[in-house]
Amino acid sequence: xxxxxxxxxxxxxxxxxxxxxxxxxxxxxxxxxxxxxxLPRGGxxxxxIGDDAAVLPAPDGRVVATTDLLVEGxxxxxxxxxxxxxxxxxxxxxxxxxxxxxxxxxxxxVAFAAPPDxxxxxxxxxxxxxxxxxxRGGAAVVGxxxxxxxxxTLAATALGDLQGRPPVTRAGARPGxxxxxxxxxxxxxxxxxxxxxxxxxxxxxxxxxxxxxxxxDAGPQAALYGATAMIDVSDGLLADxxxxxxxxxxxxxxxxxxLPVSRALTEAAEFSITAAAGSPPPPEVARSAGDAQAPxxxxxxxxxxxxxxxxxxxxxxxxxxxxxxxxxVIGRVLPPGAGHRTGVLVDGKRRAMRGxxxxxx
Amino acid sequence: xxxxxxxxxxxxxxxxxxxxxxxxxxxxxxxxxxxxxxLPRGGxxxxxIGDDAAVLPAPDGRVVATTDLLVEGxxxxxxxxxxxxxxxxxxxxxxxxxxxxxxxxxxxxVAFAAPPDxxxxxxxxxxxxxxxxxxRGGAAVVGxxxxxxxxxTLAATALGDLQGRPPVTRAGARPGxxxxxxxxxxxxxxxxxxxxxxxxxxxxxxxxxxxxxxxxDAGPQAALYGATAMIDVSDGLLADxxxxxxxxxxxxxxxxxxLPVSRALTEAAEFSITAAAGSPPPPEVARSAGDAQAPxxxxxxxxxxxxxxxxxxxxxxxxxxxxxxxxxVIGRVLPPGAGHRTGVLVDGKRRAMRGxxxxxx
Numbered sequence: 001x002x003x004x005x006x007x008x009x010x011x012x013x014x015x016x017x018x019x020x021x022x023x024x025x026x027x028x029x030x031x032x033x034x035x036x037x038x039l040p041r042g043g044x045x046x047x048x049i050g051d052d053a054a055v056l057p058a059p060d061g062r063v064v065a066t067t068d069l070l071v072e073g074x075x076x077x078x079x080x081x082x083x084x085x086x087x088x089x090x091x092x093x094x095x096x097x098x099x100x101x102x103x104x105x106x107x108x109x110v111a112f113a114a115p116p117d118x119x120x121x122x123x124x125x126x127x128x129x130x131x132x133x134x135x136r137g138g139a140a141v142v143g144x145x146x147x148x149x150x151x152x153t154l155a156a157t158a159l160g161d162l163q164g165r166p167p168v169t170r171a172g173a174r175p176g177x178x179x180x181x182x183x184x185x186x187x188x189x190x191x192x193x194x195x196x197x198x199x200x201x202x203x204x205x206x207x208x209x210x211x212x213x214x215x216x217d218a219g220p221q222a223a224l225y226g227a228t229a230m231i232d233v234s235d236g237l238l239a240d241x242x243x244x245x246x247x248x249x250x251x252x253x254x255x256x257x258x259l260p261v262s263r264a265l266t267e268a269a270e271f272s273i274t275a276a277a278g279s280p281p282p283p284e285v286a287r288s289a290g291d292a293q294a295p296x297x298x299x300x301x302x303x304x305x306x307x308x309x310x311x312x313x314x315x316x317x318x319x320x321x322x323x324x325x326x327x328x329v330i331g332r333v334l335p336p337g338a339g340h341r342t343g344v345l346v347d348g349k350r351r352a353m354r355g356x357x358x359x360x361x
Numbered sequence: 362x363x364x365x366x367x368x369x370x371x372x373x374x375x376x377x378x379x380x381x382x383x384x385x386x387x388x389x390x391x392x393x394x395x396x397x398x399x400l401p402r403g404g405x406x407x408x409x410i411g412d413d414a415a416v417l418p419a420p421d422g423r424v425v426a427t428t429d430l431l432v433e434g435x436x437x438x439x440x441x442x443x444x445x446x447x448x449x450x451x452x453x454x455x456x457x458x459x460x461x462x463x464x465x466x467x468x469x470x471v472a473f474a475a476p477p478d479x480x481x482x483x484x485x486x487x488x489x490x491x492x493x494x495x496x497r498g499g500a501a502v503v504g505x506x507x508x509x510x511x512x513x514t515l516a517a518t519a520l521g522d523l524q525g526r527p528p529v530t531r532a533g534a535r536p537g538x539x540x541x542x543x544x545x546x547x548x549x550x551x552x553x554x555x556x557x558x559x560x561x562x563x564x565x566x567x568x569x570x571x572x573x574x575x576x577x578d579a580g581p582q583a584a585l586y587g588a589t590a591m592i593d594v595s596d597g598l599l600a601d602x603x604x605x606x607x608x609x610x611x612x613x614x615x616x617x618x619x620l621p622v623s624r625a626l627t628e629a630a631e632f633s634i635t636a637a638a639g640s641p642p643p644p645e646v647a648r649s650a651g652d653a654q655a656p657x658x659x660x661x662x663x664x665x666x667x668x669x670x671x672x673x674x675x676x677x678x679x680x681x682x683x684x685x686x687x688x689x690v691i692g693r694v695l696p697p698g699a700g701h702r703t704g705v706l707v708d709g710k711r712r713a714m715r716g717x718x719x720x721x722x
Contacts, residue, residue, distance in 0.1 A: 046423060046528065047462070047528050047530055050531075050608075051462065051528075051530050051531055051532075051608075052427060052458040052459075052461035052462055052531070052591075052592060052593050053425045053426060053427035053458045053459055053461070053462045053464070053519075053521070054425070054426050054427065055423055055424070055425050055426075055462065055523070055528045056423060056424050056426065057422065057423055057424075058419030058421070058422055058423055058424040059422060060419075061418065061419055061420060061422060062407060062416055062417060062418055062419055063416070063417050063418075063419040063424045063520065064414045064415070064416050065414060065415050065416075065417065065426075065468065065470055065503065065504065065518070065520060066413060066414035066415065066470070066504055067470040067471070067472045067504060067505055067506050067516070067518055068472070068506050069472045069473075069474055069506045069507070069508040069516075070508075071474055071508045071509065071510050074508055074509055074510075075508070097413040097414045098413075098414055100413035100414070101408070101412065101413055101414045101416065103414070107426065109426055109427070109428040109518060110428070111428045111429070111430045111472065111516035111518075112430075113430055113432055113514055142426065143426060143427055143428060144428055145428050145429050145430045145516070146430070147430040147431075147432050147435055147436070148432065148435055149432050149435075149512065149514055150511055150512060151510065151511060153474055153510055153514045155428070155430075155472035155506070155516030155518075157426070157428055157470060157472075157516075157518040158414075159424065159426060160414070162416070167407065167408050167412075167416045169408055169412050170411075170412055170413070171412075230413075231413060232413050247411075247412075
């Protein structure tokens with residue numbers, strides 16, 4: 001079972017070796033080396049990569065666990081995102097879900113299915129990005145699996161610890177609570193709109209699409225400050241607040257004047273309008289890479305309200321809570337409307353706007 | 362975000378609705394309903410399917426975690442395995458890894474990527490099989506994710522509890538230990554060989570390929586009895602004992618007269634020889650579905666030594682251990698050979714035999 005590192009019939013060239021030529025066990029060794037390089041100090045992994053399963057401390061006596069998929073052509077394109085970007089994003093999606101429960105990320109496992117002609121370098125760089133994002137969140141990559149597939153398909157499972165606090169679910173929002181967010185909104189969606197039009201600036205928006213930066217520490221912080229409900233903004237702000245409203249049986253009213261519109265978003269919108277007059281992107285291209293906007297929603301407010309994938313956190317807090325620095329109020333929780341209708345209002349009105357991304361559509 | 366259950370432009374027919382027509386949130390609801398129907402009693406899930414992440418008890422203060430991939434065309438074929446079979450197998454692969462650490466399975470998360478034209482019924486039956494196998498192992502399905510892909514790609518992450526015992530890794534085998542197995546060997550490989558030749562009997566071998574039945578309770582049992590090393594037999598007995606030998610720095614000697622050859626295996630081999638004389642299966646077909654045999658290995662001993670996917674457990678125990686009922690001795694652990702060579706011997710000799718399955722080959 002020694003890895004075959006010399007492809008048959010041609011000279012071995014390290015730079016372009018594929019994972020098919022390297023084989024399963026060689027690939028695992030290469031990926032594990034990149035992941036182990038970023039293991040957090042402190043001996044928090046009892047059994048790591050290389051056995052049947054990993055063993056980790058769960059000091060709280062409970063464990064938070066979540067799995068997220070990342071599929072080439074649906075969630076990323078190799079021509080728009082480098083392998084490190086994809087690694088960062090794969091980790092961020094799952095770690096943000098741990099934070100959204102009020103948990104501190106501890107570990108990540110990754111299932112990596114890819115075509116045999118994928119360069120080994122891609123898998124190594126992906127592993128480095130995955131481990132770097134885990135390190136940013138305080139987690140270690142402790143295990144995984146590899147298999148052959150026609151498109152790169154990644155499943156990242158994150159584990160976390162609640163540090164003695166109750167989990168913050170989607171179901172605890174109460175009328176009178178304030179609604180607040182931590183992290184950026186709309187930047188990833190704007191970045192994707194720019195990429196789909198071949199635009200290379202503003203750089204911070206492209207970076208936000210390629211490597212979202214969830215504010216992991218804001219999750220446990222919100223739990224400490226008594227957050228009544230919390231969610232990771234991945235489908236779009238309105239869609240995700242809709243999940244909170246539905247689970248909690250309330251109405252949520254977002255005040256647009258409280259939403260932070262960055263200069264970068266304004267610049268991007270100006271470019272989009274100009275570009276749209278010229279050559280609009282084919283909708284399939286945008287959709288296939290995970291675009292969440294409604295047609296005509298290429299405005300700062302459209303991106304902020306319906307763009308997902310920034311992995312900001314949204315939470316509700318009891319009225320009068322002095323919010324910690326990362327959190328800013330964007331609305332309030334109301335009792336359900338007539339006929340006990342739950343949902344999300346924008347400036348007090350129901351809004352006819354496509355609410356977010358849904359797969360298989 | 363209400364699921365659209367009526368496809369556009371044609372009459373709604375429940376029997377042939379696809380997951381693309383149902384949409385992401387509708388699909389999740391349908392799958393979750395099938396999974397929740399099999400939740401173990403006793404309130405062991407603190408937060409289950411439907412929030413950002415699940416929360417589970419980890420009473421031991423540690424948690425066992427493992428991820429396994431199952432890819433259509435590589436690990437299963439839809440014409441050879443029904444959706445319930447695939448659900449059972451996806452769960453079994455991961456739960457067996459937990460048992461192989463000496464852990465008791467507690468929970469499973471599943472990432473489900475599939476083409477939009479997949480019938481909803483397939484996803485529902487898969488979910489039912491997954492949950493049924495989890496229930497057999499004592500675990501609950503607590504979360505997951507769905508996405509669109511060109512082939513069905515499944516990643517199952519299992520969690521488990523060590524109940525206060527140290528984890529049993531691959532690295533603890535010592536010279537003098539006995540080697541033992543629990544569960545069946547070679548049945549899955551023989552079943553696959555039969556399927557690839559269009560054969561429908563012996564039924565127990567076909568069933569073993571479609572729905573492996575790992576002896577989950579034998580894992581914690583082995584740990585209780587002081588097992589020094591343990592592994593899940595998924596690549597093939599020789600290959601997996603090779604992993605133990607390498608991690609432990611020992612030689613392992615398997616005594617073929619101790620290996621259990623069932624009547625079903627003998628029957629299957631007789632048929633294979635007859636069939637091989639007629640029309641051998643194209644090797645790509647067998648390989649693409651996970652065949653682990655070397656050419657000419659269609660014998661009971663070949664299947665037992667090199668066939669994977671039964672998810673039997675193999676372990677080493679200190680000499681003189683009175684083994685519990687599920688375990689039977691098949692060999693012994695020797696010091697490393699001349700030049701500190703580790704590896705696996707069969708009846709005292711190194712054997713020129715392809716050792717097991719490796720991906721990307």
